[in-house]
Amino acid sequence: MTILRVAAAAYPISFFRHWDDYAAKLTDWVARAAGEGAGLLVFPEYAPLELVSLLPAALHHDILGMRPALQALLPEVLALHTRLAQAHGVSIVGGSYPVALPMTPAGTQDGGFVNRAHVFGADGTLAYQDKLMMTRFEAEEWHISPGEGVKIFEVQGVKFGVAICYDSEFPALARAQAEAGAELLVVPSFTGSPAGFTRVRVGSMARALENQCYAVHAPLLAQADWTYAVEQAVGRASIYAPADHGLPDDGVVAQGEWNTEGWLIRELDFDLIRAVRRDGHVLNWRDRVAGEERVRAARLR
Numbered sequence: 001m002t003i004l005r006v007a008a009a010a011y012p013i014s015f016f017r018h019w020d021d022y023a024a025k026l027t028d029w030v031a032r033a034a035g036e037g038a039g040l041l042v043f044p045e046y047a048p049l050e051l052v053s054l055l056p057a058a059l060h061h062d063i064l065g066m067r068p069a070l071q072a073l074l075p076e077v078l079a080l081h082t083r084l085a086q087a088h089g090v091s092i093v094g095g096s097y098p099v100a101l102p103m104t105p106a107g108t109q110d111g112g113f114v115n116r117a118h119v120f121g122a123d124g125t126l127a128y129q130d131k132l133m134m135t136r137f138e139a140e141e142w143h144i145s146p147g148e149g150v151k152i153f154e155v156q157g158v159k160f161g162v163a164i165c166y167d168s169e170f171p172a173l174a175r176a177q178a179e180a181g182a183e184l185l186v187v188p189s190f191t192g193s194p195a196g197f198t199r200v201r202v203g204s205m206a207r208a209l210e211n212q213c214y215a216v217h218a219p220l221l222a223q224a225d226w227t228y229a230v231e232q233a234v235g236r237a238s239i240y241a242p243a244d245h246g247l248p249d250d251g252v253v254a255q256g257e258w259n260t261e262g263w264l265i266r267e268l269d270f271d272l273i274r275a276v277r278r279d280g281h282v283l284n285w286r287d288r289v290a291g292e293e294r295v296r297a298a299r300l301r
Helices: 019-035 047-054 066-070 074-088 136-142 165-169 171-179 194-211 270-279 284-300
Strands: 003-012 040-042 091-093 097-100 113-120 126-130 153-155 158-162 184-189 214-223 238-240 252-255 262-269
Touching: 003 019, 003 238, 019 040, 019 047, 019 074, 019 262, 040 184, 040 214, 047 066, 047 097, 066 097, 074 091, 074 097, 074 113, 158 171, 165 171, 165 184, 165 194, 171 184, 171 194, 184 194, 194 214, 194 238, 194 284, 238 262, 252 262, 262 270
Parallel strands: 003 040, 003 214, 040 091, 158 184, 184 214
Antiparallel strands: 003 262, 091 113, 097 113, 113 126, 153 158, 214 238, 238 252
């Protein structure tokens, strides 16, 4: 039997005066989830942007200027998450961060900034998944660049992929992760309206259905008029599954209250996912290839 206890954060943006206040907040959040037995902790998209509060006030609404300024804090952010993952023996999908790409030999940035979710292992390993599909805000105002490629991570015998917010709305991305072995899709999100949250929720549920896997949705919460970057964010932590044998009829394993901060923690039985892929009421995972072949054949007529 393969059981993984997962924790999805409905994580609120705070205003800090000192780095130690951020470190104390994150330490408390990780300790609480680990204390309830979670082995995989998922924080939302752009959760560390509360660190904008530590930058000069002139940068709080300067969405281009804050990006390079945030790079000075990144090493400490990574070190803190690494220590917490090791200390508690957990894996952490950290809140995604605008990361500057390496400099070219000519001394210029190659492609600017990406939206990167770091994955911290209990053994001290560090990996990451970049967001691949940019929202209009990211592309047109913030000038965040798409990353490249999908990756697979593993915790306690379960392989998982990370689909950052808008990425969950594109079937091919999750399909590539599932074909690489993922049985769990982790979806950190930042949505400024109920409509935005619904799009990510529906996308995540569809990806769980198509790939017959679990999806864990961790949303950012914010009422932060002091910064343009994440001034408003809404949602509820949720866990989704295909509606089939042994799994919920509505595809919702669990969900928190709307706009209510805290951890949503549940045990997920991956034997159920494997059984459904083998012998469910329907076999979406098996039939995906036949479906594509029929589409191609129809186009040729």
